[in-house]
Amino acid sequence: MFVSARRFKNIVLTGFMGTGKSTVGRELARLMGMRFLELDRMIEEEVGLKIKEIFSRYGEEYFRDRESEVVKKISEREGLVISTGGGVVLRRENMDALRKKGIIVWLKAKPETILKRTLSSDERPLLNVDDPEERIRELLQKRRPYYEEADLSVDTDGLSPLQVAERIKSLLRQYTH
Numbered sequence: 001m002f003v004s005a006r007r008f009k010n011i012v013l014t015g016f017m018g019t020g021k022s023t024v025g026r027e028l029a030r031l032m033g034m035r036f037l038e039l040d041r042m043i044e045e046e047v048g049l050k051i052k053e054i055f056s057r058y059g060e061e062y063f064r065d066r067e068s069e070v071v072k073k074i075s076e077r078e079g080l081v082i083s084t085g086g087g088v089v090l091r092r093e094n095m096d097a098l099r100k101k102g103i104i105v106w107l108k109a110k111p112e113t114i115l116k117r118t119l120s121s122d123e124r125p126l127l128n129v130d131d132p133e134e135r136i137r138e139l140l141q142k143r144r145p146y147y148e149e150a151d152l153s154v155d156t157d158g159l160s161p162l163q164v165a166e167r168i169k170s171l172l173r174q175y176t177h
Contacts (some may be wrong), residue, residue, distance in 0.1 A: 008104035009078035010034075011172070014147060014166035016140055017086040018117035019107040020156045020164055027165035032172075038083045042070050051085075064091065069096050087141075089146035105168055106150035111136045113157050 010029060013021040022038055031038035040051055043066050047054055054063045068091055074082060075097035082102065088094045098104065108118070115133045149154075152171050156164050 008101065008103035010075075010080045010098070011168070012082045012084060012098045012104045013104040013107055014084050014089055014104055014150060014157075015107035016136070016143065016147075018114040019086075019109045020117075021083040021107055021160055023161040024049040024164045024168070025081050025105060027161045028168055029081040031165050031169050033082065034079050036080050036081050036083070037074060039067065039070060039074070039088065040083075040085045041086075042074070043067055046070060054134045060087075067091075068094055072162070075100060077101075079090070086143070089130075089143060089149075090157055092154065095149065098141055103152065103172065106153040106169075107164065108147075108153055108155045109157050111140060114140075123162075147164075153162070 011032070013028075014070070015021055017038070025038065026036050043054070043063070044050055044071075047066055049057065051063070060162050064087065067085060067088060071084075071088065071094045074080065078101055080102075080155075082098070084094075084098070088098075096106065111133060114136050118132070118136075152168070154164055154167050154171070159167070
């Protein structure tokens with residue numbers, strides 16, 4: 001972990017799908033008196049298609065390019081809790097841009113928890129495979145080094161979104177004094 005003593009203007013939530021970035025982000029924004037932005041929703045609005053449709057029509061590379069464009073725009077703003085997509089960490093330029101004004105928080109969960117949380121959704125194109133749990137493990141292993149570059153991390157297993165948000169708020173307090 002790269003714990004930073006610098007002042008931050010945004011809180012950026014990273015982590016694998018199903019770790020609670022969106023639900024925790026909404027709670028955290030409320031607790032902190034900040035605006036909440038969900039990166040994937042912004043991409044959908046910009047492209048005019050759901051993430052699942054973007055992947056099936058244009059592929060992951062096209063999606064990642066749109067993601068980088070949106071990251072560049074929002075990273076200039078301030079006073080935001082930003083929920084990123086799970087793969088935003090794969091491009092160094094994304095994380096460098098988000099880190100300029102933000103503190104990066106990695107939300108973690110066990111593969112079994114992620115599977116349980118994502119099972120009912122067909123909106124997860126990377127998990128539309130025969131063995132989604134194995135796919136989760138593969139992707140987590142590949143992305144772990146990127147997630148580990150976060151300033152802070154919080155394990156979301158067994159916690160409510162509010163509990164996770166409160167834990168993040170408590171951790172952030174240490175870095176603003």
